[in-house]
Amino acid sequence: MHRRRFIELGLATSGLALGSTASANDNRYRPGGPWAPNERAVNYSGYLDNEQLGERLRRLDERSDRIELEQIGESAGRGDPIWEVTVGDGDERVHVINQIHGDEPTGAEAMVEILQRLAGGSGPKIDRILDELTITIVPRANPDGANFVGEDGLGDDGEFRQRRYNTTEWEEGDSRYKNENSYAYNLDVPGYDLNRGFSIIPGFSPGDENEDWWSVEDEEANLGTLDVPVDEVGLELQDGNPYDEIWNAGLNLNPETQAVTESFLGADPDWALTHHHQGPTAIPESADESPGPQRQSIMSVMAPYGPTHANLEDVDYASYVREGNPFMSVDAQTRSLQLAGLVPERMDQFGRGRLDTITRYAYGPLWGSYLDSLCPQTDAAGALYEVSHQSDDRGHKALGTMVKVSVEGIMATFERIADGSVHDVDEMSYFDLPIPEGIENPHDERGSPSQKR
Template sequence: MRRHHTALAAVTAVATAIGLNVGGVAAADPTTVPNGPWVNDAQHVSLERLHTYDELTDALHRLESRSQGRVDLSSLGTTHEGRDIWYAEVGSGPTRLLYVTQQHGNEPLGTEAALQVLQQLGTSNAAWVRDMLDDITVGVVVRANPDGTERFQRQNVDPDCTGNFCAPGVGYDINRFHDPALDPADNPVPEAAAIQAHVREWQPDITVDYHHQGSYVADDGSLITTSILWPTHTDVDPAVVTASKQVAVTVFDTVSAYGHGEVSLYPGSDLAGIARNSFGLQGSASLLVELRGGIGQKSSGYLIRQAYVAMMAVAQAAADGTLSEVDPSRADEIPPRGPFVPGEE
């Protein structure tokens, strides 16, 4: 595939300059071995570098204060255990870009990257940041599943859950309860209901949902660092699919060109309740981003870097209008995901 990446040089320079450090979360050395390290069953993977709910709450409030009014922090609602579902917004432009992170509590690095995006956009006085925020408004659901995160589990916390997509005694899979046909007031999953109510009110032009998958390899044996997919539900407007593919190509180019990234197509389903499809059905260009699983203490640093740079590249392309110039047909050339690596998840 031809690789043209929007504003990548500027974004990469920013990532290097700030060291990707928010609230004490330091990134790995940029010379980390490409596509490594491999994580085995015996390896201890520390979660100390990740924000707990209380730490995240404190970091967001500090950022709101430091931003001097640029970052607006609010709660979209509360979980079964009473934790806030934090939402941060920055910018005043007409194009609305929404990031959603950590619907699954054990998929954490999109949240860490989003914090750094908010730090950059909320506190930098660089001219390019000011220009960007005149053209777009960036909203972030910062950790959609705070209860599940505290237990480092996929589901939310609802031991009384029943029916489809319920793990008995544990909770629901949030990312199956976004069907636009389901009224938020009737949604049994408070986290999904809060996100859907916000999407209906705010009507984002672009949404990107960050997750983790297991560890997979490409044809040459290198670890896939990111897999992506646009809406695949048959009722999504073709124009929305086209716009979504333009976002996909932007992410593909950015990650492929930075940090030894290896990008593949994610083999997702067409369920309307999946956020990627739901956002598309509601008229928003939409993309799922699945970061590599099996994260170790070194590999998490470069995965955060790649997620951050991809987020910033989409924001820049949406702001300067170059996103609409991307050839969407190139998305169909993104290589399929390779085989799963046992013991790496």
């Protein structure tokens, strides 16, 4: 059995001033290390399994009348609960999802800590958050990927792993063709990338798809690309020239994306956050600033935006942006950039150290994703966090910092929406953040660092 030891470790280190003590320096990131030597050496016992997470949430619910806990679905393979937690009763509505990729676990860990603060904490900042915000959190959107046990992932004993995908197998009739951007058929146990599965079409149900949307590129593998013409999306185009087609929109085939979509529309949020992990990254040219190794970036932040902010002069976009998301209002674009821009402001308060290494995850529309598909449906602003390192390329050493940067960023977001100061953030500060470089993990057999979100 995997025993959970993270909370004890977290409490033991949370009193340290990060970056200012010898023990923190011993933990400092350096290019090339300290890596876990290989996948087997990664200790998953630091993470809550599905049962432990449910137990923690139930205990919080029992002890605090500020928290409402509801099961909103169950995972496709294991049938494990998908939880939703609501806290606060204010007019500003915030929706947060975590761990939609199973091997990106620290968002769920951070949520437990945040909920502990909101459920039991006191003081003017907490009071204001509870008064001004209604926060709806899905702590773990992909229980199958988070808790993959044994050969088929569905066991109770056997090797415990985490992986990106859920465990649904595509079946004839689920959709016209396998969607190559969402379905991973070439795994021992196939599954879906759930952050490619959301539909931007309001009210879309599986089976509503049109044969004309598919362009099949490989008949043998029966793959396909789902291109939805923009005039069939049904949302109001906000500005600029839209794409003719929305490439790889999602089909909402899985119970996980269905539960998250319902949760989102039920919450009707003004603001949306989603938490992920990326590969290891470094701040460009950081070794030139001071002696010593190049500084690694603990987290990248991303804001989705539309044509207004996708065509500015003197901005380094450095990726495939095209026109941005044409369904986002200018107001939602601006607020999204402010959500991302407030994160490095918060980390500056900790001084030069591991938290003060926030970089920019370059945005381009990803049509099956939570932010690009759902935000335009409620005119929500969005932000995405990409903590560096998947759960299988770091050991315990980095876990506390990964959770810490997530907790601080999200708490700062709640505080600044609650006191209104989010609107004071210079939205252009997001574009001032450097786009990080990928770093090779010497033990990573998967090759180049993943930059998927």
